Every structure is written in structure tokens, then in C-alpha cells.
Amino acid sequence: MMLRIKRVPTVVSNYQKDEAENAGRRSGGCGKNCLRSCCIPGAKLPLYAFKKVNNMELEEDVLKIENKEPPVAFLDSLVLGEWEDRMQRGLFRYDVTACETKVITGEYGFIAQLNEGRHLKKRPTEFRVDTVLQPFDGNKFNFTKVGQEEVLFQFGASEDGEVQFFSNAPIDVENSPSVVAINVSPIEYGHVLLIPRIFECFPQRIDRESFLLALYMAAEAGNPYFRLGYNSLGAFATINHLHFQAYYLAMTFPIEKAPTKKLTTLTGGVVVSELLKYPVRGLVFEGGNTLRDLSKTASDACICLQENNIPYNVLISDCGKRIFLLPQCYAEKQALGEVSPEILDTQVNPAVWEISGHMVLKRRKDYDEASEENAWRLLAEVSLSQERFCEVNALIFEAIAGSEDVIGNGTETSIEAPSLKEDDAIAESSHREFWCLLSRTTIVFRTFVTWIQMGVFDSELYLTQVWFRIFSCLEDSWSSNPCLQLRVSKTSIGLDKFFKKNRVRVT
Incomplete structure (x- = not known):
């Protein structure tokens, strides 16, 4: 079943709303000063070239040491x-600085903004929300x-390792520069879009280099109040063209x-933690010996989620x-009709800013009645359940462990797959689902092993208890089937080899 929702899309460009009606009647040039081949020849833009800093010092600290401005x-x-220049030129759809904003009374101090202009005169559009990775569509x-x-x-x-600025640099289409553009429907002061390698037309999906670029932008700003955010498809991204917001x-x-x-400290010095006492469950990545270490770990976690179709x-905080x-x-819950009408009526699309606690409200009623309880109730609908969050964490730590090589080089970590004959027998016995479940549990179990090696759990007894409970739950399924008994036996042997090679004791 394909999951879709209807919502009012965010207009990020003044040319976005004209695209559909103009596309069918254009011939020759586009009639505007765009970034495509019809208008780009000879175009120039300012260019800011940042200095790559390998350690976790901020660029401004390096400049101070070198006595350079x-x-x-x-x-x-x-x-x-x-950004202010574009505001003076009237490029924004409304004046966001005139929007009412207040801090909601409570322990966390949720921020409420009344932004009635962000969705006016726009019709709801249907969005597919069950596929995180979708191909780029140039049309x-x-x-x-x-x-x-x-x-x-x-x-x-x-290119020469020094910060440089050129006020009027040619746009090198072949090298596909990254650009910063305004969002014409701003949420807050200075709301911009970072578009990595714009002419490569990446779909909205994280890759290591683009994520690192976003961290460099946050570090270059050098101000903890300037933050970057990212929304995947299925998590309220509007445009399927790779971009970050800030x-x-x-x-x-x-x-x-x-x-x-x-939870753990990885080999590159990156600390992974879990959010507590917050309505949305999540992970926090910080530290690292280098900015690239931090970026690599966090981006690998993002890549794991998108490849497993998890919105x-x-x-990106704290510079x-x-x-x-x-x-x-x-x-997903909205598409399945599992969100209460009261919350749906607010028309709030909980993307990165709302989840972070900056609640952009579209109705005066919701703004006047804003409370920490209401914000908490909305965001609780966003969060994965505890059970699902644990499953997702297992996938993430498996991916991180693989990239960090925590288990060790050359270690046998795979579980022997069933032979064709065994596979047919399992299918004939209507137990294919059991094999899939068994394979999945062994992957999760190996993740627990990795966590123990990384220090997430203190006791190997916990590992024993997990394995015992897995097989206890599955015992009824295999006890009456000789083929499945053979598979369980081979799986146990494979895990036993894995434990010995990784020096993990299971009693």
C-alpha cells in the first residue's frame, strides 16, 4: 500500500509557484535569470572559500592564533x-521579523512563533511519505x-588552505559549486538553504561529503545560535533536491x-548519547578527534536510516x-489515520525545527493557547515507540560498527546462509518467515556483542540473557521441524565461532 498525505507545501523560491503553470508554454529561454543552461553563461556570484580545519577548533580560533582577520x-x-539585502529588495513572501514570538512557560522553554503568512494562498499537495529515497526528477x-x-x-x-573571498566570481558549472540561497518563506531571521554541488542535482539524501560541508558551514559561522537542519523525504522535506536549512x-x-x-565513545573519539526526558527519541553525536570523524559517524548513521527507509x-548545533x-x-501515522484530528487541525508539519522545540504555528488560536503540554503532545506523535527506537538503534550501531571496524579486521561476522536444498525445505514447510526472523535476530545479537566491546553494556550476562530469550521465543517454531533444527544448529555454530574470534564469553 502506498502511503500519501496532503499538506500545504512550503514555497522556498519565488519561481517555484510559477513552475507548473509556465512549464507547458515555454519555448526557447525561460524568461528569468535562473541557474540553468539558458541563463548561466557568464553569470557571477560571490565566492567564500573556507579553510579546512582537521581538528575540532573553530576557524575563528585558528585565525586568532595566526593573528589573521x-x-x-x-x-x-x-x-x-x-539576507537583509534580499529582504530590502522585497524577495521574501512576508516579513518574518514581524511575526510574533514567545517563550512558552515550562521546564524546557519551547519557542512559539505565529507565522500566518507561511501557508496563505496555497493549495494542499499530495506527498508520498513511504519512500525516503526517491530519484531526482528534473521536470x-x-x-x-x-x-x-x-x-x-x-x-x-x-584550494590554498587559506580563507578567501571573491565578491564577483564566475560560476563554474562543470565543477558544480555549492551555493547558499534564501528561503523566500523564512521561519526565522537569516533563514537560508545550503545546496551542495547544485548542478549535480542530487536527490534529498545524505552523503558523507555533503554532510561534512554542512558542518564546515556551522563551524565557519562560529555562533551557537546559527544552526543547520535537515529533513529527509517522509520527514517533511518539500523539495527532492539535496539541501540543508539554516x-x-x-x-x-x-x-x-x-x-x-x-552510550559509547567510538575509536575516533566521537561520543554517542541518547536523548532523555524529551518527547522525541533520538541520538546525539559530539566530540571526535577531527571534524571529519564526527561527520563520518553521524552521516553513516543517516545513510543507514535512509537505506532502511526510515524518515x-x-x-546541527553548537557550531x-x-x-x-x-x-x-x-x-506515516498521518497517512494511516493514527494522528488525532485535534493535532492535525493545527496544520503543523513537525520537521527539524519543530522537533527541536521551535514551534511554527499557523493559527492565532494555537499561538494564544500554546503550552509546554501541547507542544509535548504534538511531538510525542512524532517519536518512534521505545521498541521501534531500539530496533533502529541496532541498525545504526551495526552500521557504525562496520565503518569504525570495531569488531576487527578479517573477523568472520556473517552467519552461514541456508543452502538451496535447505531453503526449499524451509519454504515447503511454510517456515521461510522463521528463517528471516532468525537471520534478523542474529544480526541484532551481533550488534549486542559489538556494544559490549564498545562498552555500552557492562556485563556479558546481559548478552547471555538476550540470546536465551531469542531462542526461547523461537523454540516452538523449530522444535517440530528437522530442517529448522539443522539451521538453528548451524547458526549456533557460526555464532560460537564469532564469539571466540572476538573473545566474547557466553555461558
Whole structure:
């Protein structure tokens, strides 16, 4: 069954709303100053080339040590200065600085904004929410179709290792620069979009290099109140063209106040923790010997989620030094009719900013009645159940363990697959589901082994208890079937080899 929901899409470009009606009658040039081949020849934009910093120091600290001043203040003059220039030129659909905002009384201090202009005069559109990875479709609106006046500057790594700024640099289409553009329907002051390698037209999916670029942007800004966010498809991304969002808000987000429980420290120094006492379950990544270490671990976790078709949101906080990963299921529940009408009536689409505690409300009634209890109730609908969250964590830690090589090089970690003859016998006995379940439990079990090696659990007794409970639950299924008894035996032998090679004692 295909899952779809209807919602009012966010207009991020002034040319987005004209795309459908103009597409059918265009011939020759597009009639606007866009970023496609019809308009791009000879086009120029400012270029900010950042210095790659391998350790976790901020760029501004490095500059202080070297007694150098950056050629331009990245956040104040470039991002916010250019954003204000576009506001003066009337490129935004409304004045977000005039929107009422308040801090809601309570332990976490949720932030409520009344933004009635963000969804006016727009019709609901149907969105598919059951597929996180969808192919890029050049016929639909994408960021190559924005106006050049909506693009603030190009953003990339310096070739000579020094920060550089060029006020009028040619756009090198063949090398596909990353760009920063305005969101014409801003949520907050300085709301921009980071579009990695724009002309490569990546769909909305995380990759390691693009994620690292987002961390560099957060580090370059050097201000904890300037944060970046990411929404996957199925988690309220509007445009299927790879992009991050960012804006400046001089308040601490509720999610940044939430306590955490440390799960493990990886070999690269990255600390992985779990959010506690917050309505949405999630993981937190921080630390690391290098910015690349942190980026690699967090992006691998994101890649794991999207490859397993799990919608998620990401908040990049604290100048790129803290990353919140938040798998969610709100759109799925909405499509299945499992969200209460009272919450649906608010028309709030809980994406990364709302989940982080910045509640963008579209009705005066909801703003006037905003409370921590109401915010908590809405966000609780977003969160995975505890059981599902544990399953997702198992997938994530399995992926991280593989990339970190925690288990060790050359270690046999796979469980022997059934032979063709055994497979047929299982199918004939109507027990194929059992084999799938057994395979899945062994993967989860090996993840527990990895966690013990990483120090997540203190006792090997816990591992024994998990294995005992798995086989106790499955005993009824295999006890009457000789083929399944053979498979269980081979699986146990395979796991026994795995334990011995990894020096894990199971009694």
C-alpha cells in the first residue's frame, strides 16, 4: 500500500509557484535569470572559500592564533548581510521579523512563533511519505530553477588552505559549486538553504561529503545560535533536491537543554548519547578527534536510516560540534489515520525545527493557547515507540560498527546462509518467515556483542540473557521441524565461532 498525505507545501523560491503553470508554454529561454543552461553563461556570484580545519577548533580560533582577520565576516556580513539585502529588495513572501514570538512557560522553554503568512494562498499537495529515497526528477521544481538574485554566494573549500573571498566570481558549472540561497518563506531571521554541488542535482539524501560541508558551514559561522537542519523525504522535506536549512535565533532550543545518556565513545573519539526526558527519541553525536570523524559517524548513521527507509531529521548545533539525529514516524501515522484530528487541525508539519522545540504555528488560536503540554503532545506523535527506537538503534550501531571496524579486521561476522536444498525445505514447510526472523535476530545479537566491546553494556550476562530469550521465543517454531533444527544448529555454530574470534564469553 502506498502511503500519501496532503499538506500545504512550503514555497522556498519565488519561481517555484510559477513552475507548473509556465512549464507547458515555454519555448526557447525561460524568461528569468535562473541557474540553468539558458541563463548561466557568464553569470557571477560571490565566492567564500573556507579553510579546512582537521581538528575540532573553530576557524575563528585558528585565525586568532595566526593573528589573521577573515576577509569578510562570514555570518554577520555575508550570510545575514546578504539576507537583509534580499529582504530590502522585497524577495521574501512576508516579513518574518514581524511575526510574533514567545517563550512558552515550562521546564524546557519551547519557542512559539505565529507565522500566518507561511501557508496563505496555497493549495494542499499530495506527498508520498513511504519512500525516503526517491530519484531526482528534473521536470519538477529544483534549485537550478531559482532566480540568481535568490542566491547569496558560492561556498566551498579553499584550494590554498587559506580563507578567501571573491565578491564577483564566475560560476563554474562543470565543477558544480555549492551555493547558499534564501528561503523566500523564512521561519526565522537569516533563514537560508545550503545546496551542495547544485548542478549535480542530487536527490534529498545524505552523503558523507555533503554532510561534512554542512558542518564546515556551522563551524565557519562560529555562533551557537546559527544552526543547520535537515529533513529527509517522509520527514517533511518539500523539495527532492539535496539541501540543508539554516537560520539564526538567539535562544537555546529545548532539545539542546534535554539531558542525555552516554552510550559509547567510538575509536575516533566521537561520543554517542541518547536523548532523555524529551518527547522525541533520538541520538546525539559530539566530540571526535577531527571534524571529519564526527561527520563520518553521524552521516553513516543517516545513510543507514535512509537505506532502511526510515524518515529522519537532523539538527546541527553548537557550531557543528553537536548533532541530533531524530528518526520519526509522524507522516506515516498521518497517512494511516493514527494522528488525532485535534493535532492535525493545527496544520503543523513537525520537521527539524519543530522537533527541536521551535514551534511554527499557523493559527492565532494555537499561538494564544500554546503550552509546554501541547507542544509535548504534538511531538510525542512524532517519536518512534521505545521498541521501534531500539530496533533502529541496532541498525545504526551495526552500521557504525562496520565503518569504525570495531569488531576487527578479517573477523568472520556473517552467519552461514541456508543452502538451496535447505531453503526449499524451509519454504515447503511454510517456515521461510522463521528463517528471516532468525537471520534478523542474529544480526541484532551481533550488534549486542559489538556494544559490549564498545562498552555500552557492562556485563556479558546481559548478552547471555538476550540470546536465551531469542531462542526461547523461537523454540516452538523449530522444535517440530528437522530442517529448522539443522539451521538453528548451524547458526549456533557460526555464532560460537564469532564469539571466540572476538573473545566474547557466553555461558
